[in-house]
Structure formats: C-alpha cells, structure tokens
Amino acid sequence: MLKLIKMTVNGKEVETAVDPRESLLDVLRNRLGLTSVKRGCEVGECGACTVLVDGEAIDSCIYLAVWAEGKTILTVEGLRGPNGELSPIQQAFVEEAAVQCGFCTPGLIMTAVEIVGSGKRYTREELRKQISGHLCRCTGYQNILNAMERIVNETYKVVGQD
Amino acid sequence: MGVGSRAIRVDACEKVTGGAKYTDDLRPANCLVAKVVRSTVANGRVKAFDLAAALAVPGVVKIVTCFDAPPFEFPTAGHPWSTEAAHQDVADRRLLNERVRIWGDDIAAVIAENEVAAARAARLVRVEYEEYPVVLTPQEAMAPGAPVLHDARPDNVLAHTSFKIGEGGYEEAAAAPGLRIVEGTYETQTVQHCHIEEPVCYAYMEKGRVVVVSSTQIPHIVRRVCSQATGLPFGKIRVIKPYIGGGFGNKQEVLYEPLAAFLTTQAGGRPVEIELSREETFAFTRVRHAIDFSLKTAVRPDGRLVARRYEAYSNQGGYASHGHSIAANASNAYRHLYQDEQVLDADTYTVYTNIASGGAMRGYGIPQANFAMEAHMDDVARAIGMDPIDLRVKNCMRQGYVDPGTGITCYTSGLLGCLDQGKKHIGWDEKRKAYANQTGDVRRGVGMAMFSYKTGVYPISLETASARLVLNQDGTAQLQMGATEIGQGADTVFTQMAAETIGFRDEDIHIVSTQDTDVTPFDTGAYASRQTYVSGMALKKAAKVFRARILDYAEFMLKRAAGAMDIRESWIVDAESGERLLSMADLAIESFYSLTNSVHITAEETNHCKSNTFSFGACFAEIEVDIPLGKIEVLNIINVHDSGMLINPALAEAQVHGGMSMGLGYALGEQLRYDAKGRPLNNNLLDYKLPTSMDTPELHAAFVETDDPSAPYGNKSLGEPPAIPVAPAIRNALLHATGVAVNSLPLTPQKLVEAFAAAGMIASWEG
Numbered sequence: 046m047l048k049l050i051k052m053t054v055n056g057k058e059v060e061t062a063v064d065p066r067e068s069l070l071d072v073l074r075n076r077l078g079l080t081s082v083k084r085g086c087e088v089g090e091c092g093a094c095t096v097l098v099d100g101e102a103i104d105s106c107i108y109l110a111v112w113a114e115g116k117t118i119l120t121v122e123g124l125r126g127p128n129g130e131l132s133p134i135q136q137a138f139v140e141e142a143a144v145q146c147g148f149c150t151p152g153l154i155m156t157a158v159e160i161v162g163s164g165k166r167y168t169r170e171e172l173r174k175q176i177s178g179h180l181c182r183c184t185g186y187q188n189i190l191n192a193m194e195r196i197v198n199e200t201y202k203v204v205g206q207d
Numbered sequence: 208m209g210v211g212s213r214a215i216r217v218d219a220c221e222k223v224t225g226g227a228k229y230t231d232d233l234r235p236a237n238c239l240v241a242k243v244v245r246s247t248v249a250n251g252r253v254k255a256f257d258l259a260a261a262l263a264v265p266g267v268v269k270i271v272t273c274f275d276a277p278p279f280e281f282p283t284a285g286h287p288w289s290t291e292a293a294h295q296d297v298a299d300r301r302l303l304n305e306r307v308r309i310w311g312d313d314i315a316a317v318i319a320e321n322e323v324a325a326a327r328a329a330r331l332v333r334v335e336y337e338e339y340p341v342v343l344t345p346q347e348a349m350a351p352g353a354p355v356l357h358d359a360r361p362d363n364v365l366a367h368t369s370f371k372i373g374e375g376g377y378e379e380a381a382a383a384p385g386l387r388i389v390e391g392t393y394e395t396q397t398v399q400h401c402h403i404e405e406p407v408c409y410a411y412m413e414k415g416r417v418v419v420v421s422s423t424q425i426p427h428i429v430r431r432v433c434s435q436a437t438g439l440p441f442g443k444i445r446v447i448k449p450y451i452g453g454g455f456g457n458k459q460e461v462l463y464e465p466l467a468a469f470l471t472t473q474a475g476g477r478p479v480e481i482e483l484s485r486e487e488t489f490a491f492t493r494v495r496h497a498i499d500f501s502l503k504t505a506v507r508p509d510g511r512l513v514a515r516r517y518e519a520y521s522n523q524g525g526y527a528s529h530g531h532s533i534a535a536n537a538s539n540a541y542r543h544l545y546q547d548e549q550v551l552d553a554d555t556y557t558v559y560t561n562i563a564s565g566g567a568m569r570g571y572g573i574p575q576a577n578f579a580m581e582a583h584m585d586d587v588a589r590a591i592g593m594d595p596i597d598l599r600v601k602n603c604m605r606q607g608y609v610d611p612g613t614g615i616t617c618y619t620s621g622l623l624g625c626l627d628q629g630k631k632h633i634g635w636d637e638k639r640k641a642y643a644n645q646t647g648d649v650r651r652g653v654g655m656a657m658f659s660y661k662t663g664v665y666p667i668s669l670e671t672a673s674a675r676l677v678l679n680q681d682g683t684a685q686l687q688m689g690a691t692e693i694g695q696g697a698d699t700v701f702t703q704m705a706a707e708t709i710g711f712r713d714e715d716i717h718i719v720s721t722q723d724t725d726v727t728p729f730d731t732g733a734y735a736s737r738q739t740y741v742s743g744m745a746l747k748k749a750a751k752v753f754r755a756r757i758l759d760y761a762e763f764m765l766k767r768a769a770g771a772m773d774i775r776e777s778w779i780v781d782a783e784s785g786e787r788l789l790s791m792a793d794l795a796i797e798s799f800y801s802l803t804n805s806v807h808i809t810a811e812e813t814n815h816c817k818s819n820t821f822s823f824g825a826c827f828a829e830i831e832v833d834i835p836l837g838k839i840e841v842l843n844i845i846n847v848h849d850s851g852m853l854i855n856p857a858l859a860e861a862q863v864h865g866g867m868s869m870g871l872g873y874a875l876g877e878q879l880r881y882d883a884k885g886r887p888l889n890n891n892l893l894d895y896k897l898p899t900s901m902d903t904p905e906l907h908a909a910f911v912e913t914d915d916p917s918a919p920y921g922n923k924s925l926g927e928p929p930a931i932p933v934a935p936a937i938r939n940a941l942l943h944a945t946g947v948a949v950n951s952l953p954l955t956p957q958k959l960v961e962a963f964a965a966a967g968m969i970a971s972w973e974g
Binding site: 066074079080081082083084085086087088090091093120121122124125131135138139140142144145146147148149150151154173174176177178179180181182183184185186187188189190 | 215216218219220221222223224225227228229231232323400401402403404405450451452453455484485693694695696857858860861864865867868869871891892893897898899900901903905906
C-alpha cells in the first residue's frame with residue numbers, strides 16, 4: 046500500500062506516493078530523479094547517499110521516506126544559483142581537485158554544506174572527524190580536506206561565530 | 208594550457224552537481240531486476256533445484272539455473288585477446304556454474320519486476336549439493352590428496368613459471384666464501400578494491416541486438432567476453448560505458464555483463480539490471496591475490512647482491528580470472544629493480560583455492576612483490592650493517608638497463624632524485640641516527656621502500672589504441688577516445704594533449720566521456736597505467752593529422768602555403784611572426800558550407816604501440832609505535848615519483864594521494880578473512896577496515912620529472928604506482944623503531960603485540 050508524503054525538496058514542494066518500507070534514498074533516486082544521491086552500501090557505512098534533512102546531514106539509505114513527511118530535503122541538485130552557477134562549496138571542490146571518480150562527492154558536499162552552515166571555524170583535525178563518515182577510495186581525503194578547509198575559512202571571514 | 212598545466216578536470220562541474228550520470232542513474236524506467244542465486248557451499252556440485260517456492264513469489268518473471276544457461280566456458284580477464292590459442296586467457300567458468308568453486312558461486316538467477324521480489328525469490332530457491340572438502344591456501348590446495356577444483360589442473364596449480372637471470376644456481380653461488388646469507392618469508396593478504404560504486408550493469412535488446420550498459424573500465428573487452436560467454440556474435444553486442452564510480456582493477460574484469468546480456472534474451476528483450484550489494488562485491492567479484500614469498504639473498508659485506516632466490520605462491524581463488532599474469536608480473540618486477548652479480552633464480556606458482564578469485568588490482572601483483580622485496584632489502588641491510596638506501600642504490604636499475612626477459616628498456620630514470628627528495632623530506636640521516644637506540648613503550652622510526660613499474664603491457668600483450676577528432680562549425684572539436692575515464696582524470700589529460708598538439712585552447716576540445724562500442728574507436732581500456740602513454744600516442748597521431756587537414760584548408764582559404772602557417776590558441780597564424788590570419792570559427796564554417804570546397808574535417812588514427820618504459824618512485828614514512836597497544840601512527844609520509852613529464856601536475860598529485868591511501872590500508876588494516884568453510888567473515892565496510900579520514904595522515908606527493916623519449920609527451924605510468932611502496936616503507940619504519948621484523952600484512956595491533964611479546968618487549972601481555 047503506497048502512502049502519500051509531502052516534503053520540500055531542493056526548494057520545491059513535492060507530493061509523492063511511497064512504499065512505507067522505502068528508503069529516502071530510493072525515493073529521491075527512483076521517484077524524483079535526483080540521481081546525485083548515490084548508493085554505495087545501503088547500510089549507512091559509506092556516506093555516499095548523504096542529504097540534508099532540515100539542515101542535518103543524514104544517510105538517506107537508512108532513513109525511511111515516510112519520516113521525511115513535512116521536512117525539507119536538500120541534495121547537490123539544489124545547490125546551484127539561479128543562473129546555474131556553482132555554490133562556493135562546489136566551486137572549492139572543483140578548484141582544489143577534490144573530485145576524482147565523483148561517486149562520494151555529492152554526499153561529501155552535503156556534509157560540507159552542513160558544516161559551513163554552522164558558521165563555526167573548524168581546524169583541519171576537526172574537519173577530519175566531521176567527514177569521517179564518508180568513505181572515499183580515490184583521494185586519500187587530502188584534497189577534499191583542502192576544499193573543506195578553504196570554504197570553512199572563507200565563510201568564517203564573512204559570518205564567523207565561534 | 209595544454210600539456211603541463213594544472214587544468215581543472217573537464218568533468219568536475221558535472222560531478223559536483225549531479226549532472227554526471229553513472230550506470231544505475233541511466234536505468235530505464237521499466238527495468239527488471241536480476242538477483243544471483245549463490246551456492247552455500249564453497250566446493251561442490253549442484254545436484255538439483257527446487258524452484259517452486261521461489262517461482263510463487265509475486266513479481267518473479269523467470270528463474271534461470273546452471274542447467275539452462277549456455278554451455279560456453281569463457282575467460283573474464285580484461286586482457287587484450289590473443290588470436291593464438293597458447294596465449295589466450297583460461298576459460299574456466301560458465302555464466303552459471305553447476306560445479307561450484309567458491310562460497311557464493313553463481314548457480315542461478317532470478318529475474319523479477321523489482322528488487323524485493325528478486326531478493327525474496329533468490330532466498331527461496333532450494334538447492335541440493337554434492338559437497339567436497341574446502342582448500343583455502345595454496346599449501347592446502349597443493350597438498351597430496353587435495354580436492355581437484357578444475358579437471359584441467361589435477362594438481363590445482365593454474366600455472367608454474369621459472370626463470371633464471373645469470374649463470375649457475377643460487378645454492379652454488381651462495382656457497383662461495385665471504386658472503387652473508389639472508390633468508391625470509393613474507394606474506395601478503397587478500398584485500399578488495401572497494402570502489403564506492405558497486406559493480407552494476409543492465410542489458411536490453413534493440414533491433415535483435417543486445418545492448419549492455421555497464422560500470423566498466425574496458426567496454427570493448429566487455430563486448431568480446433559477452434560474445435564468448437553467450438555465443439552471440441560480436442556485432443550483435445553493443446556496450447556503453449557511462450561515468451564510473453571507481454574501478455581500481457575490479458572493473459578491468461568482465462563481471463556480470465555477460466549474465467545480464469543473457470538474461471535480457473530470456474526476458475523478451477526487456478531491460479534487466481544486475482547491481483551487486485556491498486557484501487556481494489566483497490565476496491563474489493575479485494580480490495587482490497594473497498601471495499606468499501620465500502626469499503634468499505647472498506650478499507657481499509660491501510652490499511653487492513651476488514645471488515638471489517625467489518619463490519612465490521599466489522592464491523588464485525576459485526577461477527582463473529587474470530590468473531598467473533599477476534604473479535608472473537610480480538616476479539618480473541623482482542628482477543627489474545635490482546640486479547645480481549651472478550644469478551637470480553625464480554619460481555612462481557599460481558594455485559586454485561576455494562576463496563574469491565584473485566584479479567587485477569592497482570599495481571597488478573607489484574604491491575605484493577614490493578612488500579616482500581623491500582622488506583627483505585631492509586633485512587639484508589640490517590644483516591650487513593649498511594644503510595638501507597645505500598644498499599639499494601648500490602644494486603638498483605640504472606638508465607640503459609634492458610630487461611633480459613622482455614627487452615623493456617630503461618630510457619629515463621629519476622629514481623636517485625626521488626630518493627634524495629624523500630630523504631630530505633623525512634629527515635633520513637638525522638632520524639636514522641636519533642631513533643637508533645630507543646627504549647620505552649613508545650618509539651619512533653623512519654623507513655622507506657622504492658619500486659619500478661612498467662607502462663602498459665607490451666610486449667607481453669598487444670598494445671593498441673585509437674582516437675578520433677571531429678571538427679564543429681564553430682571551430683571547436685569533439686574528441687572521442689576508446690580509452691576510458693575511471694576517475695583518474697583521463698578525459699582531462701586527453702583534452703590537454705589534443706589542445707597541445709593541434710594548437711587549440713583546452714576549452715575548444717569537447718571530449719566525449721561515454722564509450723559506446725558502436726561508435727567509439729577501439730581501445731582495450733583503462734589498466735596497466737597505460738592510457739596516457741599508449742592511448743596518448745594514438746591521440747597525438749590523430750591530432751597531427753587533424754592539424755594538417757585544418758592547415759590544408761587554411762591554405763585553400765588564404766592562398767598561403769600550409770607549411771608557413773601554424774595553429775595557436777585556436778587561430779591560424781603566420782608561423783614566423785605569429786600574426787593571426789584566420790579564426791578557427793571562420794575556417795570551420797567555410798569548410799562545412801563552402802559551395803566550392805565543402806569538407807568535414809575529421810581524423811581518426813590507430814596506434815599499435817610497440818614500446819614500454821619504466822617509471823620509478825619511493826615512499827618515505829616516519830611512524831610512532833605504541834608497543835603495548837601494538838598501534839602504529841604514521842607521523843609523516845611522502846611518495847616521490849618519476850612518472851616522466853606530468854601532463855597535469857594537480858591530477859598527478861591527486862593520483863598519488865589516492866594510491867598512498869590504498870597503500871596505507873594495505874599496510875595497516877585491510878584484510879578480507881574467511882572461515883574454515885570458505886565463507887567470508889567481514890565482507891562489509893564496517894568490519895573490513897578501509898581507511899577513513901581519521902585513519903589517514905597528511906599525504907605528501909612530490910615528483911622528479913624526466914622526459915621519456917619513448918612517450919608521446921615524455922610521460923610514463925602513474926595511475927597504479929603510488930599504491931606500491933607504502934606498506935613496505937611502514938614495515939621498515941617499524942623495524943627501525945623496534946628492531947622487530949614483521950613480515951606479514953596487515954600490521955594490525957593483534958599481530959604486532961604478538962610479535963613484540965615474542966621478542967620479549969611486552970613482559971606479561973597474557974596476564
């Protein structure tokens with residue numbers, strides 16, 4: 046039996062019928078076509094499916110779609126500006142060569158959005174801990190941390206609060 | 208721009224926005240789902256199925272078993288095919304196997320309308336087996352009376368090769384007076400690639416042909432193997448490769464594409480997808496071979512290697528896959544890097560067992576051999592009281608070396624420069640002294656390891672590649688490569704190469720990332736760190752032809768000799784003065800629509816590469832070890848590489864970071880384990896310890912650039928090498944810190960505590 050849920054996805058109100066057993070990951074990918082949300086393990090180990098739910102980064106593979114009722118969901122598809130320009134976080138990933146195969150990238154960017162949104166300044170060591178729920182086999186995390194550090198510092202200069 | 212610049216990846220924007228489409232992102236809406244039914248014995252034979260309960264599950268479309276599948280035995284390795292039977296890969300499996308050789312072997316497949324129905328039905332398939340004893344290691348499999356896995360190999364030895372470089376035998380040479388003899392055994396473990404995208408493919412029929420869309424490194428090879436496995440002719444199969452979420456060699460293997468191709472023919476041509484779970488990926492795709500080494504060295508007190516003996520046993524698992532190529536490659540590397548005064552005598556065995564099949568993985572046998580070789584070199588240095596780097600420098604390959612087995616020549620070597628940079632970075636001379644006589648529970652050490660690596664597979668196998676350039680009306684061009692982007696940045700460096708050779712700006716080259724065997728020129732794909740070298744040659748050849756055709760057209764338009772003109776920054780210019788004469792857009796639009804001389808300017812070239820070259824590098828590591836905890840912390844680590852000229856230094860550094868990370872996992876935590884029945888114990892990302900950001904130190908990457916004359920742009924292999932020297936460097940740092948030689952990977956706390964206790968460094972650890 047399908048259940049109708051309402052949520053706000055990337056700024057738009059969405060009403061969709063879901064199977065109560067269905068993960069948010071499957072609904073975003075299969076019903077809403079948001080294929081940036083990647084499936085890497087389906088048990089919350091790899092972080093590739095990370096999206097923001099009411100501003101909080103969660104593994105959408107272990108989050109039931111019905112729990113998203115009334116909530117606000119953000120994926121990388123929702124980050125671009127009105128004229129298609131990249132957000133500063135996306136830009137930092139591009140310029141710091143933090144992208145290789147690209148499969149873990151959207152999830153990491155969503156965690157970066159959560160971190161940057163806090164307005165706090167984080168040390169590199171703190172950032173290491175913050176992203177440790179994301180597995181990446183290509184980069185050794187080096188350039189990902191470079192991108193994160195850059196964007197956290199840039200943001201702090203503008204809206205800094207400790 | 209062009210070659211040598213830190214150009215931004217051409218696919219970066221798509222990959223940060225969700226625009227880049229991977230295989231499952233493209234799955235058609237009406238796609239069926241297939242689930243593989245897996246054997247619950249590791250060695251045996253399927254006697255019968257009871258499908259009644261499974262077929263009753265709503266949504267099940269069809270169940271195909273090993274008794275219904277095509278009878279063809281086929282090879283799965285992503286090697287170029289050989290038309291000579293003696294050089295063909297071993298064909299030892301079928302689409303679905305009645306005779307099962309690993310726990311979880313493919314014995315049937317359920318096709319259903321959705322994932323839930325497919326998974327439920329797969330669980331409800333009842334199977335009756337004849338069960339045989341299980342062998343998990345080469346030693347068990349080679350023991351008298353061991354069960355025979357494949358009738359064609361009654362001793363379970365897939366292959367045994369030997370070579371001898373020099374005169375006489377090892378024992379004879381080692382018996383000479385005045386030599387020190389050093390012996391050791393070294394063990395490497397089974398690990399998995401852990402690309403974050405699972406192996407996934409779907410197949411459907413169109414106009415009587417089968418179209419396979421797959422996450423693969425090797426689309427043209429997938430086409431060939433699909434043909435061999437299903438009996439369909441090559442031309443009836445079309446393979447499409449979209450973006451891929453990592454491969455590292457596991458997708459240089461034809462995994463489930465042939466089964467998907469067969470299943471769509473069983474489902475009326477409807478699309479059928481096979482996407483593995485993480486647990487299946489670990490257990491049923493491919494792994495890095497665990498290889499055990501027994502090494503002996505006779506050395507003069509001054510450090511000159513006189514004679515060496517090498518014996519290696521490689522755990523192949525249930526099916527041949529890349530088979531003996533990997534262990535053979537490992538043994539070749541052992542003879543390349545150091546040369547002996549008298550003789551190197553080597554024997555290598557690859558042995559079938561009942562664990563997951565060993566296949567290609569970043570470094571192709573060399574990380575295993577390098578661990579053994581470089582650990583052993585430190586043991587030799589210690590035995591004669593010599594600095595480990597001095598010992599290496601005294602014996603290592605120099606420019607001009609020619610491999611006696613293959614003729615591969617060392618045209619350029621920056622190895623000694625790599626050692627100098629590494630020593631400086633890590634503070635080698637000071638710290639080797641400072642950490643020499645430590646006491647206490649927490650100690651530090653510095654260690655290093657170095658390697659050589661080939662570039663591509665010539666002359667062992669065919670090396671061929673093709674490239675196509677197609678001019679647009681606005682003076683830009685499409686670039687089509689048979690070579691594949693798998694995350695390493697191939698699309699970007701090919702764009703830079705094309706721009707460099709034609710004289711275009713980077714942004715005027717539009718590379719087509721997707722390979723489609725119907726339209727993409729032939730190339731065998733991404734492996735062996737070959738593409739910038741081999742496919743780069745094809746691209747350079749095509750770009751030169753394309754450039755010449757553009758200049759010919761400029762001659763027609765401008766009535767100037769083509770030879771007096773050049774292309775720079777996408778302009779036709781006077782070759783001498785550089786004066787801009789004609790924009791590429793004006794030239795292109797005329798070439799398309801001229802009423803007197805219309806021509807579509809394109810170029811397509813194949814290059815049959817008949818050369819190879821050595822790249823080099825070294826890893827230097829400083830560690831701190833907590834002896835009672837058995838825990839290693841990496842304080843500082845650097846890889847320094849000679850990969851020839853760098854096409855894109857930013858991407859080169861990124862490759863090194865990723866390889867170092869893989870090497871750190873190999874050194875410190877990763878191991879796929881099995882129980883006595885051959886069942887995997889930790890086939891998930893929680894229990895298998897892939898390095899997280901918290902486990903990874905700052906990664907330093909540096910280069911010594913050499914301009915290799917055999918290469919299209921002075922470049923040599925880079926993709927795989929960074930993973931090679933990390934584990935032995937850390938093992939050698941541990942030896943330096945503690946004096947304890949731990950000769951098996953990974954260097955886990957449990958293992959270290961046992962070693963320290965055995966060395967009397969932990970008094971009452973059992974209490």
